[in-house]
Amino acid sequence: MATMVELNEGNVDEVGCYCLRSKPNSTGYKNKNNWLKGRLNEGLTYIKIMEDDKPAGFIEYTPIEHSSRVVYGENYLVIHCLWVQITGKGYASTLIQKCIQDAKEQNKAGVIVVTNTDTSWTPSKDIFIKNNFIEVDQAPYGFELLLYKLGNSPEPYFPNDWEERLNRFHKLTILRTQQCPFVEIATDNVTEAANQLGIHAEIINIENREELLKLSPTPYGIYGVIYKNKLITFHRLTVHSARKKLSILQGVER
Numbered sequence: 001m002a003t004m005v006e007l008n009e010g011n012v013d014e015v016g017c018y019c020l021r022s023k024p025n026s027t028g029y030k031n032k033n034n035w036l037k038g039r040l041n042e043g044l045t046y047i048k049i050m051e052d053d054k055p056a057g058f059i060e061y062t063p064i065e066h067s068s069r070v071v072y073g074e075n076y077l078v079i080h081c082l083w084v085q086i087t088g089k090g091y092a093s094t095l096i097q098k099c100i101q102d103a104k105e106q107n108k109a110g111v112i113v114v115t116n117t118d119t120s121w122t123p124s125k126d127i128f129i130k131n132n133f134i135e136v137d138q139a140p141y142g143f144e145l146l147l148y149k150l151g152n153s154p155e156p157y158f159p160n161d162w163e164e165r166l167n168r169f170h171k172l173t174i175l176r177t178q179q180c181p182f183v184e185i186a187t188d189n190v191t192e193a194a195n196q197l198g199i200h201a202e203i204i205n206i207e208n209r210e211e212l213l214k215l216s217p218t219p220y221g222i223y224g225v226i227y228k229n230k231l232i233t234f235h236r237l238t239v240h241s242a243r244k245k246l247s248i249l250q251g252v253e254r
Helices: 027-042 091-105 125-130 162-166 183-196 209-215 239-250
Strands: 002-006 045-051 054-063 076-084 110-116 134-139 143-149 173-176 202-205 223-227 230-233
Touching (some): 002 091, 027 183, 076 091, 173 183, 183 223, 183 239
Antiparallel strands (some): 002 045, 045 054, 134 143, 223 230
């Protein structure tokens, strides 16, 4: 028997987020739960799907004006995350359809999601195509913007100044929010690799959507690493992989 449990201000400490739940005392898990507490009153929805009282997956979505994705549009819901551990039972589609139903009840113009086939840090494109989403925009590094349209509002879109964003950062810079509990691990791996190479890493904690829309080097929004005006990564790297990428650029003059 599958059931859905929605987080609210009364149960967030007890239920908690899905990701990194095996390490509830970790900094990343605590940061994520605190982040959720500050976002639930903004209309953010976080739903776990449970099978036999055990977590089987989850979805997180929010109004675009509070979204952690770098996308422009009006009156849309934005899906941040969708992850299903138990496949073959339609749980992912069930969660997507719940979001679409909420969008209809809230008179939204539709639902959007950012995907990228090169990483598991974004939801899979295929399940959204199966649920009648269409691709409406693309961005560098393999990002795609998918839309389930309900109204007549203009279609959402990505900005087009990605190169200019990178050019703001010559020193090693980590831009991050706390929307994902794995950001802390990702940050630690890059800083450890940088320390091994004698490179100082500057961390910028993005505090609001205005900063996010202005600074983020990719549509993903919540995490980006830039060095010498080049994007190093927008997802978690091992210390070894981060060191390899940084060392390639270390001796490059710009």
